Amino acid sequence: MKKILVTGGAGFIGSNFCNINKDLYEITALDNLFLGDRDNLDPDVRFIEGNACNLKDLEKVGPVDYVLHLAGTSSAPMFMNEGFVDGYVNSVESFCRTLEWARKNGTKRFCYASTSSLYGNNPMPLMENQHVRPLNHYAVTKEVYEHAGECYNRVYPEMDIVGFRFMSVYGPNEEAKGKFANIISQFAWDMQRDLSPIIYGDGTQFRDFTNVRDVVQGITKAFEHEGQIGADVFNIGTGESSSLNEIVEALKKAFEKDIEAKYIPNPVKEGYIKGQHADISKIQSTLGYEPTVKLADGIKEQVENLRPEKIRQTSSDDFR
Ligand SMILES: NC(=O)c1ccc[n+]([C@@H]2O[C@H](COP(=O)([O-])OP(=O)(O)OC[C@H]3O[C@@H](n4cnc5c(N)ncnc54)[C@H](O)[C@@H]3O)[C@@H](O)[C@H]2O)c1
Known part of the structure; x- marks a missing residue:
C-alpha cells in the first residue's frame, strides 16, 4: 500500500480525503489544528499534531510515496489586518518546507491546493491557460505555489508537482x-x-459549487495517474x-x-x-476525472x- 502524507489533514478537504481513501493508502494526517479538528478524521487514520513549517514535525511522518499539501492560510479574509504577515509566512513556508522535505525523502508525486480565486473576474469559462492576476493576498500565495512548483520541478524533475485550482468546495x-x-x-x-x-x-x-467528494476524486486520480506529469495545474469543478x-x-x-x-x-x-464557471476539460481528458455529485x-x-x-x-x- 502506498504511503501518503496529507498536510492540513484534519481540515475540511483534508479530512474528507483521508476518510474516503483510508483503505486505499497508508495515510498520515499532519495538522496544527489551527482550523482543523481531530474529530473530523476517522479514528483509524494516523494523526500527528504538528506544523508543516516545522521540519521536526515533518520528520515524525517518515518517508512517503505521495504528499498532498493542503495546510496553509486557507482563505482571503485571514490575510486582513493583523493576519497579513502571518498569513503569507504560514502558506509559503509550509509549502516550501514540505516540498523540500518530500523530495529529500524520495516522494514521487507532490500534489497541492491552489485556488480558483487566481482567476479573479476573468472571462468564463475559466481555463488553466488564461492569464491570471490575483485580486487578493490569498490568491497571490497560491500563484507563488504554482510558480515555485514549476521552477522546483525544472531542477528536480524526479518529483511531479501537481496543483489544483479548486472551485467553490462544499460538503x-x-x-x-x-x-x-x-x-x-x-x-x-x-x-x-x-x-x-x-x-x-x-x-x-x-x-x-463542487462537492468535496468530487474534489477528493480529482486529487486521487492525479495520484493514481500512470506516467510522469511534471509540473502542472488542473481546475477541479463541475463545469x-x-x-x-x-x-x-x-x-x-x-x-x-x-x-x-x-x-x-x-x-x-x-x-x-x-x-x-470552470472549464474542466483538461482534468477530464488528462486524468479521467468526472464530477458525480x-x-x-x-x-x-x-x-x-x-x-x-x-x-x-x-x-x-x-x-x-
Ligand atoms: N475549501 C475551498 O473551497 C477551497 C478552494 C480553493 C482552495 N482551497 C485550498 O485547499 C486547502 C484546504 O482547504 P480547506 O477548505 O480544507 O481549509 P481548512 O482550513 O479546513 O484546511 C487547512 C488545514 O490546514 C491546517 N493548517 C494550517 N496551517 C498549517 C500548518 N502550518 N501546519 C499544519 N497544519 C496547518 C489547518 O488547521 C486546517 O485544518 C487550503 O490550502 C485552501 O486554501 C480550498
Missing part, C-alpha cells in the same frame, strides 16, 4: 472553519437555527454554476423550511468575484450531517 466537516467556511455551510447553519441566510447584493452571483438564490432554494427543500434570504448591500467593495443531492447530504456543536465560531455575515 461535510467544515464546522471548524467557522466564519471562513463555504457559503453553503454558512447558509445551512443559519437555516438550521431558523435564521435567514444573508445574501450580499441580489443573489445572482454564481459559483461552480456548472449556481446562483446564491438557487442555493437558498435547494437548502429550503433539503430542510423542508420556508425561510427567505435577507438581502443587504454588498459591503465587499474590491475584488468581489461576481461569477465562477448533483448539487441537490450534495446539499441534502450535508444538511443531514450537520454538527452544530462543532462550529468553532458562530456563523456571521462577515466575509461572504
Whole structure:
C-alpha cells in the first residue's frame, strides 16, 4: 500500500480525503489544528499534531510515496489586518518546507491546493491557460505555489508537482472553519437555527459549487495517474454554476423550511468575484476525472450531517 502524507489533514478537504481513501493508502494526517479538528478524521487514520513549517514535525511522518499539501492560510479574509504577515509566512513556508522535505525523502508525486480565486473576474469559462492576476493576498500565495512548483520541478524533475485550482468546495466537516467556511455551510447553519441566510447584493452571483467528494476524486486520480506529469495545474469543478438564490432554494427543500434570504448591500467593495464557471476539460481528458455529485443531492447530504456543536465560531455575515 502506498504511503501518503496529507498536510492540513484534519481540515475540511483534508479530512474528507483521508476518510474516503483510508483503505486505499497508508495515510498520515499532519495538522496544527489551527482550523482543523481531530474529530473530523476517522479514528483509524494516523494523526500527528504538528506544523508543516516545522521540519521536526515533518520528520515524525517518515518517508512517503505521495504528499498532498493542503495546510496553509486557507482563505482571503485571514490575510486582513493583523493576519497579513502571518498569513503569507504560514502558506509559503509550509509549502516550501514540505516540498523540500518530500523530495529529500524520495516522494514521487507532490500534489497541492491552489485556488480558483487566481482567476479573479476573468472571462468564463475559466481555463488553466488564461492569464491570471490575483485580486487578493490569498490568491497571490497560491500563484507563488504554482510558480515555485514549476521552477522546483525544472531542477528536480524526479518529483511531479501537481496543483489544483479548486472551485467553490462544499460538503461535510467544515464546522471548524467557522466564519471562513463555504457559503453553503454558512447558509445551512443559519437555516438550521431558523435564521435567514444573508445574501450580499441580489443573489445572482454564481459559483461552480463542487462537492468535496468530487474534489477528493480529482486529487486521487492525479495520484493514481500512470506516467510522469511534471509540473502542472488542473481546475477541479463541475463545469456548472449556481446562483446564491438557487442555493437558498435547494437548502429550503433539503430542510423542508420556508425561510427567505435577507438581502443587504454588498459591503465587499474590491475584488468581489461576481461569477465562477470552470472549464474542466483538461482534468477530464488528462486524468479521467468526472464530477458525480448533483448539487441537490450534495446539499441534502450535508444538511443531514450537520454538527452544530462543532462550529468553532458562530456563523456571521462577515466575509461572504
Ligand atoms: N475549501 C475551498 O473551497 C477551497 C478552494 C480553493 C482552495 N482551497 C485550498 O485547499 C486547502 C484546504 O482547504 P480547506 O477548505 O480544507 O481549509 P481548512 O482550513 O479546513 O484546511 C487547512 C488545514 O490546514 C491546517 N493548517 C494550517 N496551517 C498549517 C500548518 N502550518 N501546519 C499544519 N497544519 C496547518 C489547518 O488547521 C486546517 O485544518 C487550503 O490550502 C485552501 O486554501 C480550498
